[in-house]
Amino acid sequence: MMNQADELQFDEKGLLPAIIQDAFSQQVLMLGWMSRESYELTRSTGLVHFWSRSRQRLWKKGETSGNFMQVVEIIADCDRDALLVRVLRKGPACHTGMITCFHNPVDKEDGK
Amino acid sequence: MMNQADELQFDEKGLLPAIIQDAFSQQVLMLGWMSRESYELTRSTGLVHFWSRSRQRLWKKGETSGNFMQVVEIIADCDRDALLVRVLRKGPACHTGMITCFHNPVDKEDGK
Numbered sequence: 001m002m003n004q005a006d007e008l009q010f011d012e013k014g015l016l017p018a019i020i021q022d023a024f025s026q027q028v029l030m031l032g033w034m035s036r037e038s039y040e041l042t043r044s045t046g047l048v049h050f051w052s053r054s055r056q057r058l059w060k061k062g063e064t065s066g067n068f069m070q071v072v073e074i075i076a077d078c079d080r081d082a083l084l085v086r087v088l089r090k091g092p093a094c095h096t097g098m099i100t101c102f103h104n105p106v107d108k109e110d111g112k
Numbered sequence: 113m114m115n116q117a118d119e120l121q122f123d124e125k126g127l128l129p130a131i132i133q134d135a136f137s138q139q140v141l142m143l144g145w146m147s148r149e150s151y152e153l154t155r156s157t158g159l160v161h162f163w164s165r166s167r168q169r170l171w172k173k174g175e176t177s178g179n180f181m182q183v184v185e186i187i188a189d190c191d192r193d194a195l196l197v198r199v200l201r202k203g204p205a206c207h208t209g210m211i212t213c214f215h216n217p218v219d220k221e222d223g224k
Contacts, residue, residue: 017129019140026138028131031194076216078206082143084214094190102196104188
């Protein structure tokens with residue numbers, strides 16, 4: 001078990017990619033970025049917090065929509081430079097209203 | 113459907129995070145980084161290619177271990193700055209021999 005943010009490898013901007021997966025459906029919902037502060041808030045509150053790169057501020061997921069994400073578990077990868085956060089969600093993950101942010105399929109190279 | 117790498121938002125280093133998910137078990141296996149070249153090779157060959165940030169070179173996943181990853185589908189997110197790549201895998205994803213690179217659980221803030 002890991003305890004400390006010190007064990008994580010934040011990048012040169014102080015951020016880590018965090019993959020958000022629905023712990024119930026196993027669907028991958030989104031990829032967000034966590035600063036040390038958002039990581040620590042996520043752990044202490046049990047609700048997902050990110051660093052918004054576009055707005056350059058701390059962002060509690062669901063603060064506008066009410067669609068908070070409750071943490072079930074957080075797992076760091078072998079290099080400790082990425083996180084998998086398994087959550088229970090109250091509503092859609094995407095600002096478009098879709099369940100997941102991953103909704104733009106790329107077609108096959110050969111057009112099939 | 114998306115066709116072109118031009119529709120993707122590569123970062124200032126020319127990279128995109130790519131979440132690799134087992135299309136059979138739904139397990140999240142790893143997070144890798146794709147350059148435009150590795151993205152195009154992934155599409156044209158049907159096998160996952162990354163850009164290795166540590167080695168600063170193109171990296172065909174499985175080139176050493178033989179554990180290639182066969183692409184089932186690629187889905188871009190709403191901002192087109194992250195990819196979800198659903199794959200069939202031949203062996204473990206992690207260089208440690210574990211199925212997934214995500215194997216370091218973070219314990220709860222309260223120690224429970």
